[in-house]
Amino acid sequence: MPTPERTSREAILAVGREILEADGLAGLTMQAVASRVGVKAPSLYKRIRNRDELVRLIAEATITDLGAHLRLAAAEPADAAARVAALAVAFRAFAHRFPAGFHLIFAPGPAGRRPAHDTIVASSAPILEAAGALAGPAHALDAARTVTAWANGFISMELAGAFNLGGDVDEAFSFGIRTLTSALETRAEA
Incomplete structure (x- = not known):
């Protein structure tokens, strides 16, 4: 050994x-x-140090990895709405590739298992920047939270097999992205 x-x-x-x-x-x-x-x-x-630190470090590594995937996705489109859409698609792809890690980074837990604030901030930068470009700087955080919360909810339901009413789940995800980006663009214009 x-x-x-x-x-x-x-x-x-x-x-x-x-x-x-x-x-x-x-x-x-x-x-x-x-x-x-x-x-x-x-x-x-x-x-x-202990299992809680192991879980926290794995959560941080997962968030860092997710942030890298998001930065790559945000680098392509020039249009803000297309960038937000690309980020949502990358977020979903990451969750499908690492479902347990995805659940871990959004699960509540004891303080010893929570990722460092700086790690979360660094990984959130791509969505904050794209959301700010789409909804306006005054609404960047609100828009980023809205997109992230919707995507997290949709993906969590999808991974749990909760979409049982038929229909095309991929199309539903695309519909949600189009609806959100349209609403955020309207908010920026208001």
């Missing part, structure tokens, strides 16, 4: 994210991570 010096925090977090996606939050234990990185569980405590 590798010595603790050969086990990096990055490797621990990467394995932790894999376990989270495969086994859910309940399966994310210090023992499971230690086994996968090839050390005994006590060795992890030289890199990670």
Whole structure:
């Protein structure tokens, strides 16, 4: 087995994210991570203080990863409405790729598991900028919250299999984006 010096925090977090996606939050234990990185569980405590810190660091890594995906999505379209739409699509794609991580970053939890404020702010920058360009600087935060809350709700329902009335879920998502961007543009003009 590798010595603790050969086990990096990055490797621990990467394995932790894999376990989270495969086994859910309940399966994310210090023992499971230690086994996968090839050390005994006590060795992890030289890199990670406890399970709450592990969960917090995984949430932060997930938010950082999401922020990078959003920055890439926002780089393409020049039009503000198209940028907001691209961000919503990227947000949804990320949630489908990492559903457990997606749920983790939006789930309530004890203070020791909450991501650092700076991490959240950095990852939110693309949607704040696009929403501000669409709805106007005075409404940037409100518009970003509206888009994020709608997308989170829609995606959470979708991932839970809650859309049982038929119809095309992809079209419903597109309809929601068009409706939101249109409403936000109208707000900017008011």
